[in-house]
Amino acid sequence: MAISMSSASLPIFRTMLGNLSHFLDKGLAHAQARKFDPQVLVNYRLAPDMLPFNRQIQIACDAAKNGVARLSGVEAPKFEDNETTFEELRARIARTVAWLETVPAARLDGSEDKDITFPVGRDATRTMKGEAYLKHWALPNFFFHVTTAYAILRHNGVELGKSDYLIGAQ
Amino acid sequence: MAISMSSASLPIFRTMLGNLSHFLDKGLAHAQARKFDPQVLVNYRLAPDMLPFNRQIQIACDAAKNGVARLSGVEAPKFEDNETTFEELRARIARTVAWLETVPAARLDGSEDKDITFPVGRDATRTMKGEAYLKHWALPNFFFHVTTAYAILRHNGVELGKSDYLIGAQ
Numbered sequence: 220m221a222i223s224m225s226s227a228s229l230p231i232f233r234t235m236l237g238n239l240s241h242f243l244d245k246g247l248a249h250a251q252a253r254k255f256d257p258q259v260l261v262n263y264r265l266a267p268d269m270l271p272f273n274r275q276i277q278i279a280c281d282a283a284k285n286g287v288a289r290l291s292g293v294e295a296p297k298f299e300d301n302e303t304t305f306e307e308l309r310a311r312i313a314r315t316v317a318w319l320e321t322v323p324a325a326r327l328d329g330s331e332d333k334d335i336t337f338p339v340g341r342d343a344t345r346t347m348k349g350e351a352y353l354k355h356w357a358l359p360n361f362f363f364h365v366t367t368a369y370a371i372l373r374h375n376g377v378e379l380g381k382s383d384y385l386i387g388a389q
Numbered sequence: 390m391a392i393s394m395s396s397a398s399l400p401i402f403r404t405m406l407g408n409l410s411h412f413l414d415k416g417l418a419h420a421q422a423r424k425f426d427p428q429v430l431v432n433y434r435l436a437p438d439m440l441p442f443n444r445q446i447q448i449a450c451d452a453a454k455n456g457v458a459r460l461s462g463v464e465a466p467k468f469e470d471n472e473t474t475f476e477e478l479r480a481r482i483a484r485t486v487a488w489l490e491t492v493p494a495a496r497l498d499g500s501e502d503k504d505i506t507f508p509v510g511r512d513a514t515r516t517m518k519g520e521a522y523l524k525h526w527a528l529p530n531f532f533f534h535v536t537t538a539y540a541i542l543r544h545n546g547v548e549l550g551k552s553d554y555l556i557g558a559q
Contacts, residue, residue: 222392222501222520231524265435265544331392347558350392354401355558362532363554369533370540374435384533388517388525 224290224331225324228353232283232361233316234387239279239365240312241386242372242379247305249377257305263371272371274300276308279364280315286357287319289335290349291326394460394501395494398523402453402531403486404557409449409535410482411556412542412549417475419547427475433541442541444470446478449534450485456527457489459505460519461496 250257264271270278277300288295296318302308330349337352339345347356366384373379420427434441440448447470458465466488472478500519507522509515517526536554543549 222394222397224392226520227392227397227524231528234525235529265540266546269543350396351559354397355404356555358401358528359405359532359555359558360551362529363536363539363551366533366536367540370435370537373439374544376436381530381533385526385529388529389521 223324223328224349224353225327228287228290228327228357229319229322229324231358232287233319234389235361235365236280236283236312236316236319237387238384239276239368240309241383242369242377243276243305243309243312245379245383246372246377249372249375253376258303260372260375260377261303261305261308263375265367265371265374269367272368273302273308275364275368275371276311277302279361279368280311282357282361282364284315284318285337286353286361287322287327289337290330290333290353290357291322293322293326393494393498394519394523395497398457398460398497398527399489399492399494401528402457403489404559405531405535406450406453406482406486406489407557408554409446409538410479411553412539412547413446413475413479413482415549415553416542416547419542419545423546428473430542430545430547431473431475431478433545435537435541435544439537442538443472443478445534445538445541446481447472449531449538450481452527452531452534454485454488455507456523456531457492457497459507460500460503460523460527461492463492463496 246260247257250260261273262271284295302311333349334346335349335352336344336346369379369384416430417427420430431443432441454465472481503519504516505519505522506514506516539549539554
């Protein structure tokens with residue numbers, strides 16, 4: 220069966236968001252086992268001018284949600300970006316996955332040549348064709364934040380490995 | 390135009406490997422400007438049991454090269470994994486991109502349902518269908534190492550931003 224815009228987007232976002240939720244489980248369990256405040260991880264940054272862990276999770280969710288919304292034309296729910304605990308971040312991921320599951324594949328399929336206009340920074344927009352947008356913007360951006368979340372936990376001693384990063388691959 | 394196995398793989402790997410080479414340029418320039426030994430960056434790890442920067446680059450290249458080789462059936466060159474400088478790592482990326490450019494799209498197209506068997510860890514193999522392998526294994530693994538390389542540089546003060554990470558997107 221040939222690849223379509225829906226099959227090149229929805230399953231990747233869903234699977235990796237499930238993996239991301241699994242990282243959170245391990246991060247929280249690690250903090251509890253070592254008896255340190257899980258908020259240290261929630262607020263941790265790899266560099267002073269990088270975004271903290273909770274923002275990495277929020278933006279990973281948004282990369283999936285906004286990417287699919289723009290390609291499909293299906294309106295996405297707005298999230299308030301107010302998650303400050305592991306439990307709230309897990310719920311954010313779950314809400315994102317639940318919404319992705321409501322988007323009909325047919326709304327994504329055929330969007331290869333659709334013009335997608337999206338914000339870049341605070342004051343600019345950019346327009347790309349749907350297929351290029353998915354492959355060169357939405358997916359790389361999504362993986363960036365999933366992997367950075369992983370790196371923050373790993374840097375802080377959470378026992379994660381490549382098998383955790385790829386745990387949902389079937 | 391519908392997405393194909395070649396269009397869902399080759400342009401993503403090529404573009405992101407170009408971006409990765411750009412990170413190297415900035416990393417080396419940073420070390421030279423600050424007058425510290427670039428080898429500190431080459432050997433840097435985010436955690437004692439994570440792989441160092443040079444291995445992240447090598448594995449990013451291999452994720453692209455081996456992924457395309459397995460899907461296409463075109464034999465890939467073997468690299469010796471002996472890069473220990475920025476210059477050698479840039480050459481590794483360039484050799485990988487040069488090889489990717491020789492792989493005919495037609496050899497990748499139609500590989501959606503091909504059984505792909507690949508090593509997992511030291512003693513095991515796994516088999517997935519081509520499309521699932523690309524979407525849930527080869528691409529996530531590739532982005533993992535590109536992003537981890539970025540994170541190592543960022544953690545060490547190299548001035549990189551999202552616009553660098555996505556610099557080749559067109």
